[in-house]
Amino acid sequence: MARFVFITGGVVSSLGKGLASAALGALLQARGFTVRLRKLDPYLNVDPGTMSPFEHGEVFVTDDGAETDLDLGHYERFTGVAARRTDSVSSGRIYSNVLEKERRGDYLGKTIQVIPHVTNEIKDFIATGEDEVDFMLCEIGGTVGDIEGLPFFEAIRQFAQEKPRGECIFMHLTLLPWIAASGELKTKPTQHSVKELRSIGLQPDILVCRSEKPIPQKEREKLALFCNVRPDSVIAAYDLKSIYEAPLAYHREGLDQAVLDAFQISPAPKPDLRRWEDVADRIFHAEGEVKVAIVGKYTQLEDAYKSIAEALTHGGMANRVKVKAEWIDAEIFEREDPGPYLEGFHAILVPGGFGERGTEGKINAARFARERKIPYLGICLGMQMAVIEAARNLAGMERAGSQEFDHEAGVARFEPVIFHLREWIKDNQKIARSVLDDKGGTMRLGAYDATLKEGSKVAEVYGTTTIQERHRHRYEVDIKYREQLEEHGLCFSGLSPDGRLPEIVEVSDHPWFIGVQFHPELKSKPFEPHPLFRDFVRAAKEVSRLV
Known part of the structure; x- marks a missing residue:
């Protein structure tokens, strides 16, 4: 039976609840426990799948095809x-489930209310799989006091009451602002946040306090007194140079010990932190630097490409180099020559995206990388743009383009080498989609197998010819152009097991030019870098030595 840790936030948002939860999960693993982390989000969208990256950052996709919050990426990267x-669940999904049950008559004509029907649905979600692990860490999105979060706070209050004593604890993350004019750390915002939490029936067992400055013992005692927690359960969370310092930093502050003490687990197993000590060593003792240009559409918000940024860091750690990633708006290359912008970079990465905006700029970036023999990694749309570039400039197909862009324009402007996928096989079942379907959940989502060509670059990178990667897209490269493109040097080196869907392309006479239809960044971890990112950074490192 799992023990539950509920993580809430106060004072302001974006304090790092997700990272704190992930780091705690890693520390509990280091002590020999099994963990699972989950996220409860108060927004009314059913999932983040149709939310703009500018609103919500990236969408993290799971093996089973769920579109989830980016915090689940942190959970995976830290715990594996x-x-x-x-x-992952949102208010939208919870309410949708309740309304579906009401329509089916599951409630036998009763009046449907937030309590107990919505809160019961939340509790059922929390309890899913509780017999599988030692610890279940549940992060509540948003900030205490937000009106939309009240059903979740009430649900976890009820859940803890219904469990035997000692099976649930509450961890509250807050801010201690530094007032420069007076030279003081202020505890009052945290006191008010805890007061708000207690007013709805939740008493934190552990306070995690974000602070720019060290927290004096006097302030720790003050927080313990006024917030009704033990002094050794007031945990400082300082700004770090790297998020991968977090497990070691939280361990030094005693977070994992405070959690075990709250559950009265004694004697506590000793932690094995060698994995995280090695990670920290690779970050802080890099032996060089490589510059990677990321030519994307959502460069104003780096969280839109969070997993890519982290996967590049992991690739750098594997090669003992620091990866300096610079974000470049693809639209610039629709107006200007990419040369002056991309000269001096050791590698170019073109990530995914939706819609036509910026795509001609991505095509020009792919051409620059191909012609200048610079390592290139195209992901999802970045692969499709590389295929269009090769079709136009190698195979002479001047009108090559994507059906996605014709669909947006309402007229046929291109010869579509990229087409809308209407049916495919998943778990031996045929799945059908239409361009007229609702946008949510209509893509090829989740983990799919691929077969790699013997002797290809990607087979060498992976060290195998059978792989499984996560997808999130509606459009595919049309296999009927394979022979024509391969005659001009674009090798289709990875295909779906039935041979119908191109998964990977590479340029034969190029040192390192690979495009993949899937999202390899979603499976990369600091202690297990993804093979593509590891080798991509290695290729960039080779270029840096030649410059």
Whole structure:
């Protein structure tokens, strides 16, 4: 039976609840426990799948095809535990489930209310799979006091009451602002946040306090007194140079010990932190630097490409180099020559995206990388743009383009080498989609197998010819152009097991030019870098030595 840790936030948002939860999960693993992390989000969208990256950052996709919050990416990167559909839920999904049950008559004509029907649905979600692990860490999105979060706070209050004593604890993350004019750390915002939490029936067992400055013992005692927690359960969370310092930093502050003490687990197993000590050593003792240009559409918000940024860091750690990633708006290359912008970079990465905006700029970036023999990694749309570039400039197909862009324009402007996928096989079942379907959940989502060509670059990178990667897209490269493109040097080196869907392309006479239809960044971890990112950074490192 799992023990539950509920993580809430106060004072302001974006304090790092997700990172704190992930780091705690890693520390509990280091002590020999099994963990699972889950996220409860108060927004009314059913999932983040149709939310703008500018609104919500990236969408993290699980093996079983769920579109989830980016915090699940942190959970996976820190613990190595593959997230599942049952690890992320929003108010929209909760209310949708309740209304579906009401329509089916499951409630036998009763009046449907937030309490007990909505809160019961939340509790059922929390309890899913509780017999599988030692600790279940549940992060509540938003900030205490937000009106939309009240059903979740009430649900976890009820859940803890219904469990035997000692099976649930509450961890509250807050801010201690530094007032420069007076030279003081202020505890009052945290006191008010805890007061708000207690007013709805929740008493934190552990306070995690974000602070720019060291927290004096006097302030720790003050927080313990006024917030009704033990002094050794007031945990400082300082700004770090790297998020991968977090497990070691939280361990030094005693977070994992405070959690075990709250559960009265004694004697506590000793932690094995060698994995995280090695990670920190690779970050802080890099032996060089490589510059990677990321030519994307959502460069104003780096969280839109969070997993890519982290996967590049992991690739750098594997090669003992620091990766300096610079974000470049693809639209610039629709007006200007990419040369002056991309000269001096050791590698170019073109990530995914939706819609036509910026795509001609991505095509020009792919051409620059191909012609200048610079390592290139195209992901999802970045692969499709590389195929269009090769079709136009190698195979002479001047009108090559994507059906996605014709669909947006309402007229046929291109010869579509990229087409809308209407049916495919998943788990031996045929799945059909239409361009007229609702946008949510209509893509090829989740983990799919691929077969790699013997002797290809990607087979060398992976060290195998059978792989499984996560997808999130509606459009595919049309296999009927394979022979024509391969005659001009674009090798289709990875295909779906039935040979119908191109998964990977590479340029034959190029040192390192690979495009993949899937999202390899979603499976990369600091202690297990993804093979593509590891080798991509290695290729960039080779270029840096030649410059």
